[in-house]
Amino acid sequence: xxxxxxxxxxxxxxxFPIKSGIFSKVKDYVRAVDxxxxxxxxxxxxxxAGESGCGKTTLGRTILQLIKPTxxxxxxxxxxxxxxxxxxxxxxxxxxxxxxxxPASSLNPRMIIKKIVGEPLVINGxxxxxxxxxxxxxxxxxxxxxxxHMYRYPHEFSxxxxxxxxxxxxxxxxxxxIVLDExxxxxxxxxxxxxxxxxxxxxxxxxxxxxxxxxxxxxxNHISDRIAIMYAGKIVEVAPTKDLFKKQLHPYTQAxxxxxPIADPNIKSKRTHLRGEVPSLIHPPSGCNFHxxxxxxxxxxxxxxPELKESSKGHFVACHLY
Amino acid sequence: xxxxxxxxxxxxxxxxxxxxxVFIAIFAPLLIQEHPSYVEVSTDxxxxxxxxxxxxxxENKLLxxxxxxxxxxxxxxxxxxxMVVWGTQISLKLCLMVVLTATIIxxxxxxxxxxxxxxxxxxxxxxxxxxxxxxxxILAMAVAAALxxxxxxxxxxxxVVWWPQYARLLRGQVLSIRENQYVEAARSVxxxxxxxxxxxxxxxxxxxxxxxxxxxxxxxxxxxxxLSFIGLGASPGxxxxxxxxxxxxxxxxxxxxxxxxxxxxxxxxxxxxxLLGDGIRDITDPxxxx
Numbered sequence: 176x177x178x179x180x181x182x183x184x185x186x187x188x189x190x191f192p193i194k195s196g197i198f199s200k201v202k203d204y205v206r207a208v209d210x211x212x213x214x215x216x217x218x219x220x221x222x223x224a225g226e227s228g229c230g231k232t233t234l235g236r237t238i239l240q241l242i243k244p245t246x247x248x249x250x251x252x253x254x255x256x257x258x259x260x261x262x263x264x265x266x267x268x269x270x271x272x273x274x275x276x277x278p279a280s281s282l283n284p285r286m287i288i289k290k291i292v293g294e295p296l297v298i299n300g301x302x303x304x305x306x307x308x309x310x311x312x313x314x315x316x317x318x319x320x321x322x323x324h325m326y327r328y329p330h331e332f333s334x335x336x337x338x339x340x341x342x343x344x345x346x347x348x349x350x351x352x353i354v355l356d357e358x359x360x361x362x363x364x365x366x367x368x369x370x371x372x373x374x375x376x377x378x379x380x381x382x383x384x385x386x387x388x389x390x391x392x393x394x395x396n397h398i399s400d401r402i403a404i405m406y407a408g409k410i411v412e413v414a415p416t417k418d419l420f421k422k423q424l425h426p427y428t429q430a431x432x433x434x435x436p437i438a439d440p441n442i443k444s445k446r447t448h449l450r451g452e453v454p455s456l457i458h459p460p461s462g463c464n465f466h467x468x469x470x471x472x473x474x475x476x477x478x479x480x481p482e483l484k485e486s487s488k489g490h491f492v493a494c495h496l497y
Numbered sequence: 498x499x500x501x502x503x504x505x506x507x508x509x510x511x512x513x514x515x516x517x518x519v520f521i522a523i524f525a526p527l528l529i530q531e532h533p534s535y536v537e538v539s540t541d542x543x544x545x546x547x548x549x550x551x552x553x554x555x556e557n558k559l560l561x562x563x564x565x566x567x568x569x570x571x572x573x574x575x576x577x578x579x580m581v582v583w584g585t586q587i588s589l590k591l592c593l594m595v596v597l598t599a600t601i602i603x604x605x606x607x608x609x610x611x612x613x614x615x616x617x618x619x620x621x622x623x624x625x626x627x628x629x630x631x632x633x634x635i636l637a638m639a640v641a642a643a644l645x646x647x648x649x650x651x652x653x654x655x656x657v658v659w660w661p662q663y664a665r666l667l668r669g670q671v672l673s674i675r676e677n678q679y680v681e682a683a684r685s686v687x688x689x690x691x692x693x694x695x696x697x698x699x700x701x702x703x704x705x706x707x708x709x710x711x712x713x714x715x716x717x718x719x720x721x722x723x724l725s726f727i728g729l730g731a732s733p734g735x736x737x738x739x740x741x742x743x744x745x746x747x748x749x750x751x752x753x754x755x756x757x758x759x760x761x762x763x764x765x766x767x768x769x770x771x772l773l774g775d776g777i778r779d780i781t782d783p784x785x786x787x
Contacts, residue, residue, distance in 0.1 A: 241681055268687040281678035285700045295686035341682075348686065 181384050182238070182352055183214040187247035189230075189237045193457065205456045207233040209408035210247070212483060215352070220378065220385040222399030222416070224392060224431070226453055230408040231388045232276070235354040238386065239271050240264060251352070269299055269348035276357040278337035282329035288315070288340055289325040295347040314343040318373060335366035339373070346377065352384045359394055371398055392435050396420060401489070404428045407454050407464040410483060414490040424492040426469050463495065471496060508776020514769030522585040529579035530566070533736070546647075550734055551575040559752045569754035571745065577754060580736035581762050587737055588766065591648060592717045595655040596710055602656070603663020604699065604706070610664065611671030612694045621664065628661040637720065641729040648737070651721055651730045659717065666709055670702035677701075704781035708774055715770030722763055738763050 188211075190204035207230040215221045223231050237244045240256050249256040251271065256264065275281035282291055293311045296302045302310045312322055318339040329337060338358060345353055355374065359367040375398065377383060389395050395402055396416060403413040404425065412425040423429045430447040451468045454460050460467050466476035476495055483493040521528065533549040557574035560566055568577040610621040628636070637654045644650035674680070675698055683693050722739025724730040731737035733744075738759040745755030 236681075239685060241685055265687045268685065271685075273682070273685050275678045275682060277678060281682050283677075283679040283683075283697050283701070294683065294688070298687050298692070344682065344686070 179217040180214050181217045181252065182386075183250045184211055184238060185248040185250065187211045187234070187237060187249060188245045189233050189242065190245040203457050206408050206459060207456060208237055208244075209459070211405075211408075211410050213403055213410060213413065215384055215386060217351075217384055218378075218382055219400040220387050220398055222387045222389065222395035222402040223405055224389060224395050224402055225405035226431075227390060228453065228456075229405045230456070231390075231405055232356055234405070235273065235356050235386060235388050239273055239354055241273070269295070270351045271354075272345035272348065272350040272352070273354040273356060274338070274341050274345050274358045277361050278334055278341050279329070279361070281341050282337060284329055287326050287328055288320075291329070291340060292343045292347060295344060299348060301348070310347075314347055315340075317346065317377070318343045333366075334362050335369060338362060338366075338370055342370075342373065342377070346381070349381070350383070352386070354386045354388065356388045357390070358387075360389065360391060367394065374398065392432065404431065407459055408456055409464055410491075410493065411465065412490075412492045412494075413483070414492075418487075418490055424486060424490070424497055425465075425494050426471050426496075427465050430470075463493075505776050505779055507772050508779065511769050511772025511774075511776055514765055515773055518585060518589065518766050518769060521582060522589045525582050525586050529576075529582050531576045531579045533583065548732065548734070549736065551580060551736065559748065559755070561752075562754050568758040569752065571741070571755055572748060572752075577741070577758055580741060581738070581758050584736040584738050584741070584759065584762065585766075587648060587731075587735070588718055588721070588762075591652055591655075591721055592714045594652050595659060595717045595721075596713050598652075598656045599659035599713075600663050600706065600710055602660040603665075604667050606660070607664035607667030608671055608694055608699060611668040612675060612690065612698060618668075622668065625661045625664045628658070629665070633658040634720065634723070637724060638727075638729055641724055646728075646730065646732045648731050648735065651724055654724070655717055655721060659713070663706075663709070666705065667702060670705060671698050674698050674701050704777075708778040708781065711770055711774035711777055715767035715774070718763065718767055718770070 187208055188206075189208035190206055192201040193203045193205065194200065195202045209230075211234060213221065223234065225231050233242070236242050238249055238256075240249070244257050247257070251267065254263075254267070256267065259267070286294075289308070289311050292314055293302075293307050296307055296310055308325075311325065315321065315324060320336065320339055320343070324332070324336075329340070332340065338361075342358075358374070359370050362370060371394065374385070378385060385398075387395065387398055399416050401413065401415050402419050403410050404419075404427065405411070406427050412419070412423070412428045414424075419428070420432065423432055426447075427449075430449050433447045447470065449468045449470075454464060454467065460477070462475070462477040462479055463469070463481050466472050469476065473495055479495070481493045481495050483491050484497070485491050486497045526532070531552065533551050535547050536550050537545045538548050539545050551573075552575065554574035557566070557570045559572055560570040560574075562569040566576050566578060568581060571577055571580075606621050606625070610618040637658045640654035640657050641651055644653060671694075675693075680693055680697055683697050688696075721730060722737075722742070725737050725739030726743040728743065731740045733740070741759040742756045742763075745752070745759070748755050
């Protein structure tokens with residue numbers, strides 16, 4: 176890992192319009208990603224953690240331009256992905272890949288594995304004919320599958336195998352950066368570990384950079400170099416994994432990490448219980464998004480939105496306490 | 498796929514009936530006793546057109562079924578057996594042409610509307626709505642009446658009324674399938690919109706379409722026969738089942754065979770398509786696929 180920044184977002188926003196009425200007038204917006212600034216260094220794994228519906232997945236998709244951002248920029252290898260035209264974007268696509276959460280729906284049920292894994296190669300004119308077959312086989316071997324799997328359909332595989340196929344497809348174009356969108360959440364615990372280890376091996380072998388999206392904190396602890404905690408469309412804390420598990424600054428992070436179950440009945444958990452619900456992304460609270468639920472709420476929290484500031488080296492937090 | 502049919506007796510019967518009908522249609526020239534002759538007739542536009550005619554022989558008028566004429570003869574002394582067998586070809590050609598053309602139009606328009614959405618979707622779907630707003634039989638009658646009596650014109654009329662439901666069906670399919678992650682995966686590797694539509698979305702919307710096509714083959718046949726019956730279809734003298742029933746209805750009480758055999762032909766074909774369609778629906782239902 177070096178300090179070269181491979182990808183950076185600048186005030187990235189993704190608002191989904193809510194339309195109503197006969198003229199489809201835009202009534203309001205769902206602020207799924209609201210003003211997110213993150214950077215990822217070459218070769219590292221940045222974990223994005225947060226509750227369901229906090230905008231993690233949307234963030235991943237917006238970064239890859241699978242959905243156009245409403246506002247803000249995404250810099251990748253020097254170019255702003257949100258500004259370049261379709262043609263240039265398609266040229267850059269091979270460098271940016273994604274592995275999806277649900278391996279059952281991310282593979283076309285009417286295509287054999289050879290076609291699925293080979294599709295990126297065909298579209299981008301990398302390989303054809305016998306060469307294509309060789310490349311696909313190589314990819315399947317890389318993720319621990321064999322030649323006999325090439326001519327089968329997705330429904331003939333187990334969940335873990337399907338996820339391996341999804342990874343093989345993402346690897347086909349020799350990407351630099353892969354968004355892993357909860358790649359293990361649909362799998363059994365034992366299979367989860369296999370996939371995580373595979374991902375780690377591949378990262379070492381090919382020098383990949385990962386953006387790992389998950390709600391599972393034990394998984395993120397295992398794989399990430401740094402972690403960003405997301406709450407209601409915003410990043411509230413970013414820190415190296417070790418630092419974060421040692422010392423959490425943001426009250427939300429403290430509550431989130433205290434919720435990790437400990438596999439020892441003798442240890443009494445000191446869980447912080449949050450009151451209330453996750454706020455609506457349509458009408459987020461004023462000031463700090465978290466203030467209605469925050470145990471350390473101050474008067475200014477409901478008025479001024481805190482900015483993401485560096486409190487110690489590499490440890491960023493968006494909270495008025497610091 | 499064929500082995501799945503074995504689970505359902507009714508769809509097996511449907512398949513057998515359709516295979517029988519197709520067999521008869523293909524080998525019709527070898528099966529019939531009397532053959533049609535071809536005459537040139539002038540049309541309203543001043544051009545000429547070749548039409549099929551069956552030899553008229555008033556001496557054989559309204560003979561009951563027997564070894565000479567298996568299904569008897571009609572009021573012009575024509576052999577009903579030969580005409581019914583010959584009509585199989587005409588009917589099958591008609592339904593296939595109508596349904597396939599309607600499917601192609603519907604798939605393209607519905608696919609484009611569903612996948613690209615926005616303004617294109619609005620335009621295509623509002624046009625479709627206009628067609629669906631008019632009762633299809635009335636619309637078909639109007640088109641057929643405007644074009645004049647012939648099999649080709651009846652095909653045109655039926656295509657005009659049949660494509661909108663395919664456009665609707667396909668649009669709905671595309672809307673649900675394009676939300677699948679494999680579509681997004683294809684986009685993330687740089688696939689173009691057309692590639693996604695033709696490689697990922699359309700192949701996956703095929704099953705409900707196949708069911709609809711099979712069921713519609715029977716429905717089209719019924720409507721075409723109905724139009725012929727009320728005098729808007731095939732020109733008189735053609736071996737078209739609906740037309741034959743229409744001609745025979747005045748003789749129904751003293752020559753039962755005149756309307757019965759063309760009627761049975763329609764019944765068998767429509768029943769076959771419907772049973773087959775139901776069978777295909779059951780087979781493509783993933784819950785039955787163990």
